[in-house]
Amino acid sequence: MKHTLSILVENHAGVLSRVAGLFARRGFNIESLAVGTTADPAVSCITIVADDRENVMEQLGKQLNKLIDVIKLRDFAPEEVISRELALVKINASARTRGEISELAALAGGKICDITRNSVTVEFCDTTERVENFLTLCRPYGLKGVVRTGTIAMEKGSGQLSVEEESGNGKKSEKD
Amino acid sequence: MKVSEAMVRCLEEEEVTVLFGYPGAAICPFYEALALSPIRHILVRTEQNAGHAASGYARMSGKCGVCVATSGPGATNLISGIASAYMDSIPLVVITGQVDSHLLGRDVFQEVDTTGMVEPFIKHSYLLKNPADTCRVFKEAFYLAQSGRPGPVLIDVPVDVQQRETRFAYPERAAIRSYKPSSMGHIGQIRRAAEAIRHADRPLLVAGGGVFASGAGTVLKTFLEKTGMPAVHTMMGIGALPFEYPLRLGMIGVFGAEAANLALNRADLLVLAGTRVGDRSIPAPELLARDKKVIHIDIDPAEIGKNIPADIPVVGDLRLILEQLCGELEGPELNPLTDWKREALHYKKTVLLKLPSRDRPDPRAVLKALCSRMEPGGVLSADVGQNQIWAADSFEVPGGRFLTSGGMGTMGCAVPTALGARVACPDRQVVAVCGDGSFQMSMMELATMRQHNVAVKLVVFRNNRLGMVAEFQREHGKETAVCLDGSPDFVRLADAYGIPARRLSRPEEIPVALDAMFRTEGTFLLEVETDPEEPTLPPLSGAF
Numbered sequence: 001m002k003h004t005l006s007i008l009v010e011n012h013a014g015v016l017s018r019v020a021g022l023f024a025r026r027g028f029n030i031e032s033l034a035v036g037t038t039a040d041p042a043v044s045c046i047t048i049v050a051d052d053r054e055n056v057m058e059q060l061g062k063q064l065n066k067l068i069d070v071i072k073l074r075d076f077a078p079e080e081v082i083s084r085e086l087a088l089v090k091i092n093a094s095a096r097t098r099g100e101i102s103e104l105a106a107l108a109g110g111k112i113c114d115i116t117r118n119s120v121t122v123e124f125c126d127t128t129e130r131v132e133n134f135l136t137l138c139r140p141y142g143l144k145g146v147v148r149t150g151t152i153a154m155e156k157g158s159g160q161l162s163v164e165e166e167s168g169n170g171k172k173s174e175k176d
Numbered sequence: 177m178k179v180s181e182a183m184v185r186c187l188e189e190e191e192v193t194v195l196f197g198y199p200g201a202a203i204c205p206f207y208e209a210l211a212l213s214p215i216r217h218i219l220v221r222t223e224q225n226a227g228h229a230a231s232g233y234a235r236m237s238g239k240c241g242v243c244v245a246t247s248g249p250g251a252t253n254l255i256s257g258i259a260s261a262y263m264d265s266i267p268l269v270v271i272t273g274q275v276d277s278h279l280l281g282r283d284v285f286q287e288v289d290t291t292g293m294v295e296p297f298i299k300h301s302y303l304l305k306n307p308a309d310t311c312r313v314f315k316e317a318f319y320l321a322q323s324g325r326p327g328p329v330l331i332d333v334p335v336d337v338q339q340r341e342t343r344f345a346y347p348e349r350a351a352i353r354s355y356k357p358s359s360m361g362h363i364g365q366i367r368r369a370a371e372a373i374r375h376a377d378r379p380l381l382v383a384g385g386g387v388f389a390s391g392a393g394t395v396l397k398t399f400l401e402k403t404g405m406p407a408v409h410t411m412m413g414i415g416a417l418p419f420e421y422p423l424r425l426g427m428i429g430v431f432g433a434e435a436a437n438l439a440l441n442r443a444d445l446l447v448l449a450g451t452r453v454g455d456r457s458i459p460a461p462e463l464l465a466r467d468k469k470v471i472h473i474d475i476d477p478a479e480i481g482k483n484i485p486a487d488i489p490v491v492g493d494l495r496l497i498l499e500q501l502c503g504e505l506e507g508p509e510l511n512p513l514t515d516w517k518r519e520a521l522h523y524k525k526t527v528l529l530k531l532p533s534r535d536r537p538d539p540r541a542v543l544k545a546l547c548s549r550m551e552p553g554g555v556l557s558a559d560v561g562q563n564q565i566w567a568a569d570s571f572e573v574p575g576g577r578f579l580t581s582g583g584m585g586t587m588g589c590a591v592p593t594a595l596g597a598r599v600a601c602p603d604r605q606v607v608a609v610c611g612d613g614s615f616q617m618s619m620m621e622l623a624t625m626r627q628h629n630v631a632v633k634l635v636v637f638r639n640n641r642l643g644m645v646a647e648f649q650r651e652h653g654k655e656t657a658v659c660l661d662g663s664p665d666f667v668r669l670a671d672a673y674g675i676p677a678r679r680l681s682r683p684e685e686i687p688v689a690l691d692a693m694f695r696t697e698g699t700f701l702l703e704v705e706t707d708p709e710e711p712t713l714p715p716l717s718g719a720f
């Protein structure tokens with residue numbers, strides 16, 4: 001099953017490598033990873049998307065929680081979050097295809113951010129699925145380059161993962 | 177003051193009285209400051225042993241062990257000591273020197289990414305770049321190492337930082353918002369656990385190393401007396417059960433006692449007390465747990481459900497949780513467990529076949545005779561290999577402690593661990609038991625014992641083999657690369673260090689040789705000639 005982990009961490013050097021190391025030791029490939037600061041600049045949020053084929057996510061979550069720099073962690077199922085990623089897509093374009101591509105981008109909800117004699121660069125921000133879909137549509141023109149940020153996610157509804165939240169007995173884990 | 181001086185002051189604030197280490201250029205400013213402090217420095221002969229010695233010290237003193245090394249090769253040499261401490265949950269603060277902070281990442285002389293390399297087996301680490309962080313970092317390191325599930329914490333200090341100025345103000349307490357280890361057990365879980373204990377027909381307590389880490393020995397005795405349940409222990413839990421407890425059935429696991437393993441299989445409720453159920457203790461936990469209830473008490477939530485499914489997890493400090501459980505079990509009479517107790521006592525009668533008598537002394541007989549001569553409270557530090565299992569299976573010393581590298585199985589740990597243990601408790605007898613392979617990984621520490629006047633009795637089983645590997649190979653094919661030809665005469669080696677020694681070659685000499693060892697003041701080495709074919713486990717008679 002796909003999991004989206006939101007991990008609040010101290011904004012220190014070395015934290016990301018500690019988090020990534022716990023995946024690496026199991027030979028567990030991370031599908032996507034995004035890091036940025038939160039409302040509090042001393043706290044960063046790491047969003048990791050991973051496919052838990054070996055059923056180890058619960059254990060991994062506990063071990064992530066053990067890292068001293070991890071403040072809080074939530075493991076979301078796909079339907080529990082709003083998720084987005086940003087892709088920059090550079091597409092081959094000639095004078096003949098440029099119009100078609102810009103129409104396609106506009107229809108899909110992308111935005112053209114750079115045009116040259118033989119290329120169009122589109123900024124596209126949506127769910128991973130729709131990013132993939134857009135890339136499929138662009139492929140026939142020839143993709144010169146694609147850069148993606150990795151998924152960021154936020155819990156649906158008014159609740160929000162925060163440092164202050166009650167944590168009861170023990171650490172910051174959701175369940176004992 | 178200089179950061180180097182502040183580092184020493186921090187150690188003094190933490191009431192550190194001894195540290196184990198090895199200097200080099202990148203840690204020299206610290207060593208200079210240390211020379212002006214009453215803290216005792218024990219110069220080991222290789223850094224790995226600073227880690228082991230600090231671990232032995234920590235386990236016997238109940239305090240945090242401290243070890244020090246220089247950058248690059250000093251730090252890389254240390255890592256087996258750190259990893260061993262991590263696996264056995266031993267509180268250590270490890271201080272390493274580092275190259276000049278402006279040169280980090282440029283592969284300068286003796287630079288290695290120390291915090292990076294220890295990451296998978298360290299509780300936490302710091303690269304101290306800002307002099308103003310010195311006191312906070314030390315305070316946090318000592319707090320982290322000793323609280324919750326104990327473990328090693330490393331502080332890497334670039335040499336230029338050690339020489340910079342800082343203001344000394346040691347914080348009262350460490351404030352780490354992301355770290356709040358639990359202490360008391362959740363009351364709902366305690367009630368469920370008590371209920372399960374009341375309803376069990378064949379409850380069994382499994383004691384692990386957590387009993388020592390939490391200081392739960394006394395309350396464990398109360399708990400066992402109250403419930404009357406039979407009890408077994410893991411290798412890390414040797415000595416954790418009350419010595420006089422009649423239903424103490426011994427060590428479980430691959431190399432455990434038959435009685436303990438039989439009881440483990442028969443039980444309908446397991447009370448896992450401070451044990452992570454490592455694969456050597458319970459090789460097929462899922463299978464085992466299928467027909468039993470499992471109460472798992474551990475301070476580390478990540479251990480719960482990792483190796484064995486738990487019906488009733490209780491996260492927290494074992495001592496407090498056992499106290500809570502004892503309270504909860506007050507009131508109506510508990511199940512007297514009459515049949516189960518009778519069954520358990522019956523298991524205890526399992527007898528071992530007498531081995532055909534050999535020309536060489538039987539190592540188990542040597543160790544039994546050794547333990548019977550040890551003072552109450554004596555400490556046995558066992559190495560890795562057949563010698564470790566012989567020692568684990570023979571250890572019977574009232575109030576005694578058994579130290580070994582349970583999680584890592586690090587050869588060469590016994591001598592330095594014993595050294596550290598003896599430094600921690602100069603009033604207790606300390607014996608190190610090694611194989612001829614493992615002793616040759618650690619024998620340089622004979623010099624340390626001499627130099628610092630640390631008295632340890634050393635027993636080296638000489639089978640001229642990496643015995644445990646040889647046995648494994650014999651079962652799966654043929655012996656290769658396990659012969660230790662070329663090894664020195666250990667008696668003469670000891671003599672070269674000025675350490676009295678003797679050889680034990682024949683079974684009938686066992687009492688005389690051991691008496692000679694214990695009669696001699698100070699360090700003594702006993703080389704025990706052992707049959708290379710001697711099995712790790714004695715065959716069972718099956719009749720009981």
Ligand SMILES: Cc1ncc(C[n+]2csc(CCOP(=O)(O)OP(=O)(O)O)c2C)c(N)n1
Nearest residue numbers: 561562563585587611612613614642643644
């Ligand atoms: C550092 C290290 N290297 C290798 C091993 C693998 N190993 C386990 S037991 C053993 C043999 C130990 O030989 P010895 O110390 O002579 O003990 P014996 O089994 O003969 O009693 C070896 C090589 C280990 N546990 N640790």
Ligand SMILES: [Mg+2]
Nearest residue numbers: 611612641643
């Ligand atoms: Mg040997």
